[in-house]
Amino acid sequence: MLKRILSVLLFFALAAAVAPSLDKAHAAGKTYYVNIDSGSLNVRKAPSTRAAIITRLTKGKALTVYSQSKGWARVSANGKQGYVSSSFITTRKPAAPSSNYRTKAVAIAKSNLGVRYRYGGTSPSGFDCSGFVGYSYKKAGKSLPRTASQMASTGRPVSSLSPGDLMFYATGAPGRVSHVAIYIGNGKMIHSATSYGVSIASTSNSYWKPRYLGAKRI
Numbered sequence: 462m463l464k465r466i467l468s469v470l471l472f473f474a475l476a477a478a479v480a481p482s483l484d485k486a487h488a489a490g491k492t493y494y495v496n497i498d499s500g501s502l503n504v505r506k507a508p509s510t511r512a513a514i515i516t517r518l519t520k521g522k523a524l525t526v527y528s529q530s531k532g533w534a535r536v537s538a539n540g541k542q543g544y545v546s547s548s549f550i551t552t553r554k555p556a557a558p559s560s561n562y563r564t565k566a567v568a569i570a571k572s573n574l575g576v577r578y579r580y581g582g583t584s585p586s587g588f589d590c591s592g593f594v595g596y597s598y599k600k601a602g603k604s605l606p607r608t609a610s611q612m613a614s615t616g617r618p619v620s621s622l623s624p625g626d627l628m629f630y631a632t633g634a635p636g637r638v639s640h641v642a643i644y645i646g647n648g649k650m651i652h653s654a655t656s657y658g659v660s661i662a663s664t665s666n667s668y669w670k671p672r673y674l675g676a677k678r679i
Contacts (some may be wrong), residue, residue: 493523504536516543563601566643573597603679613629
């Protein structure tokens with residue numbers, strides 16, 4: 462009887478010794494990566510599309526996943542904790558995209574010089590500014606959001622421009638993105654402008670320079 466009691470006590474002692482390490486491992490979570498085609502992944506305060514967005518994550522961003530349930534994952538990223546859709550995370554780190562698509566996008570953009578401006582246009586029969594940029598990049602193998610303001614939320618900010626970088630302008634309300642162009646080098650950009658359609662302009666142009674808001678590298 463005493464031997465049985467000692468065995469039971471030993472079992473619980475071992476369980477108590479092991480449990481903290483298991484809890485610690487669980488608390489540490491597991492590294493996942495954002496797996497989206499374009500735009501950004503919303504991290505929400507609660508597991509619901511109606512919950513407030515607390516931060517946004519770009520493609521390939523590492524995050525820690527603590528648990529998953531009913532299509533949602535409880536995560537930590539950018540110094541914040543919240544929830545993301547499980548459909549857009551993966552345990553495999555996405556391969557870094559080649560920068561060659563930016564060169565292709567510039568070439569495709571130039572091939573459409575002279576195409577007329579058309580509000581809402583997304584094809585060579587007529588482009589608006591974001592429709593033109595989106596078309597050029599899609600043909601180069603990279604999908605972008607539809608509008609200029611949505612495009613401005615993708616990629617990473619750059620101050621020293623390279624061909625293929627997206628340039629954003631405020632042509633309406635001050636400080637608000639309403640126009641997008643593609644930098645093509647040598648102080649030039651290509652865009653679909655209301656007056657000239659797909660055309661090349663100088664980045665130091667007296668109209669565009671004061672309206673410039675910044676650039677992103679996709």
